[in-house]
Amino acid sequence: MKLFDSLFEKRTRQLAQCSSRRGLLKSLGGLLVGGAAIPLLPVARAAAAEGAARPLEEGDPNSCDYWRYCAVDGFLCGCCGGSMNTCPPGTEMSPITWIGTCHNPVDGRHYVISYNDCCGKSSCGACLCVRDEGDRPPYRPDKANDISWCLGTRSAAYHCTTAVLVGVAFEE
């Protein structure tokens, strides 16, 4: 036991003589600050680039007052076996769609939303949502949501509507 005591005492004294407490603080501090800054740079930039078109989310995607549904006129696919981005099984997403912008209250930005209808089955009947913001009369057909957008699909039977995020709106 005595051998251990003397060995450790010797090593501790040696260490104390060869290093300073400030030196330890300096290197430890350098490590903490440097370590925090260096890996953050590229990661933070990558995250910022990715987040450019990714909105901060809040709210229930199966509820009509969810922000992406600002111009919907139809049944929400999330209540029909699909989601806000996907069609329910047995239906086909129309490649032809009407597009508008919605304001996201969480991050305060406007996003371009594509309302792709899901087609091929009769009306879903669940979660009817009629908000119509930005809806225009049929003489502006590209901005009218009263028409069935089941165009370019094998069947023209309307089932439900998705709200696919296309990008961030351009603001001057």
Next chain:
Amino acid sequence: MRPLFFTLGLMLAGTAATADDDVRRAHYNYQMFCQGCHTPDGSGAGDVPRLKGQVGVFLNSQAGQEFLVRVPGAATSALDNEQLAELLNWIVREFAGASIPANWRPYSGREVGALRKQPLKEVIRYRGQILADIARARH
């Protein structure tokens, strides 16, 4: 000398930011007014004409260059003349690919403003005629 370089650098950065804004605005206008039917990559769907790799063919004749402005979707769009010209030029540069003629002259707001006053009432037959004329001139 150094402040001069600094000023030049700032000026260049300013120009680049404006050009970048123009591209972003044109892309946004494409999303808002065209993409719903012509699809995000210009492939078209069903009866909607394909822009990708095709739209530049029209620029081989004066009637074709005018046609792209006079089609109802362009001529009667809610965009002003400058932004419509910017959008049409963006569509050509983005989607025409190899179909763009070497001597193509980009649209100006003034040119677009004059042409959109004569929107086409009949499109499909006239379109076929323009493409046939271009094909004949090539052979």
